[in-house]
Amino acid sequence: MMTFHQSSFRLCEGWDIKCAVMNLKDLSKRPSSLAFRVTILVGLTIFVCLTFISLMVQQSIAQHFEEQDADELNEVFLAVKRKLNTAYNEGVAPSSILFQAVSGHHGVYYLVKNKDNEVIFSSESAVLEKYPGDTYEIEQITPSMLSLFFDGEHMLRATEITVRIEDGNSQTHYQVIVASNMEFHMNYMEDFETTLWGIIVLSGAITILAARFAVYRGHSPLRRLSRKIGSITADKLDIRLEPTEVPVELANLVESFNAMIERLESGFEQLSHFSADIAHELRTPITNLTTQTQVILNQPRSTNEYTDILYSNLEEYERMSKMVSDMLLLAQTEHGLIKPNAKRIDCQKEIGELIEYFELLAEEKHISIQLIGHKITLMCDKSMFRQALSNLLSNAIRYTPDNAEVTVSTQIQDNEALISISNPGNKIPDIQLSRLFDRFYRADPSRKRDGQGAGLGLTIARSVLEVNGAHIQVGSDEQATTFTVIFPLRS
Secondary structure, three states, X not given: OOOHHHHHHHHHHHHHHHHHHHHHHHHHHOOOOHHHHHHHHHHHHHHHHHHHHHHHHHHHHHHHHHHHHHHHHHHHHHHHHHHHHHHHHHOOOOHHHHOOOOOOOOOEEEEEEOOOOOEEEEOOOOOHHHOOOOEEOOXXXXXXXXXXXXXXXXXXXXXXXXXXXXXXXXXXXXXXXXXXXXXXXXXXXXXXXHHHHHHHHHXXXXXXXXXXXXXXXXXXXHHHHHHHHHOOOHHHOOOOOOHHHOOHHHHHHHXXXXXXXXXXXXXXXXXXXXXXXXXXXXXXXXXXXXXXXXXXXXOOOOHXXXXXXXXXXXXXXXXXXXXXXXXXXXXXXXXXXOOOOEEEEEHHHHHHHHHHHHHHHHHHOOOEEEEEEOOOEEEEEHHHHHHHHHHHHHHXXXXXXXXXXXXXXXXXXXXXXXXXXXXXXXXXXXXXXXOOOOOOOOOOHHHOOOOOOOOOHHHHHHHHHHHOOOEEEEEEOOOEEEXXXXXXXXX
């Protein structure tokens, strides 16, 4: 029976193998390094270039040899032709003088056949009767006329030419085959190719090593940049990289990184402030609830007293619940967790229903709400639209003096739908106007505990409007404060 330790060892061993396989799979999916890519690319480029150059050089040398052989064989052919003319004009046998046709040429052979295709002369060192090439009737040999063939002993470059000789009324013709030994050229080309490819391989290796070193040196700014980025922590988000201290190719990267750090710093600051505001806003109602509970438990109370305290606590709980719900909605909208369900809505109809809802609240302060403007159709999320406009109307009624009027107007301007909510009152200073949409901010701190909210209404209104592609502006003067919602019109 297997012991517990043996079983544990096998399980651990199996797990290690599984982890190793997973690591190998991860490595196989990982893109190759930039240094490797650049080195391989440079190496391949250099190799292709050197190969192309070597082929061009070989082709050039081979062409030179062909032209050289063609010139030499042309001299041999002309010499043989002159001897044939001499023999025919003097009436002597061509074989008797053809051996004198060529002198001073090494590795050159020729064969002559009469009109009956009989060999009348042939060089002893080559078997030219085996020549299988075409026959030409020309005055000068060119490289394109030469063919390669093996006579059983030598590799030859040769051609066959018809020579016509006339004398008065008679004429005859001969077949002349001239050939050049290719062994010297072939040996030279083999040695040359071996040397050339050796140079290519050596040059390629040196180039790859040089490219690898150059890439390593070229990546030194990236390594310095990486070390500097690695030194940035949550408590050092004020650090910025200097674009002028890196190569021009990395300047955009550094600028983008600095912009990202700025966003992170701003996000951390907002999160810090948001956390502090939440703690501050929740601390007071929790303290009130704790104090009230302690007070009522200090001594016996009547049922009515207990009931009043419970109702008071319930209101505080409802206020805290509303605050938490608003903060959750705000977080979801700002981080794109809520997607609007855009539909075509009648703007006038929706605003009219909201006004009817707020009429009772307005009547308590003897405030009237007037809707003016033209009918507008919008593409947006209906519930988000109502929530934003509801928050704006509630804010306007809250800060409107008694016996005054709140005006809601709609209009179309420059292919945009404008919805304005205006309420009379004192001018809001510019320094406060710019902060109206901040979380938990109240332009009138004296109204902080009037049960009207936690200071998130305007923030939520702006957030849900931006999700629907709209934006909001605010202006204030001596007569009124006006919030304007701007929707781009969509077809």
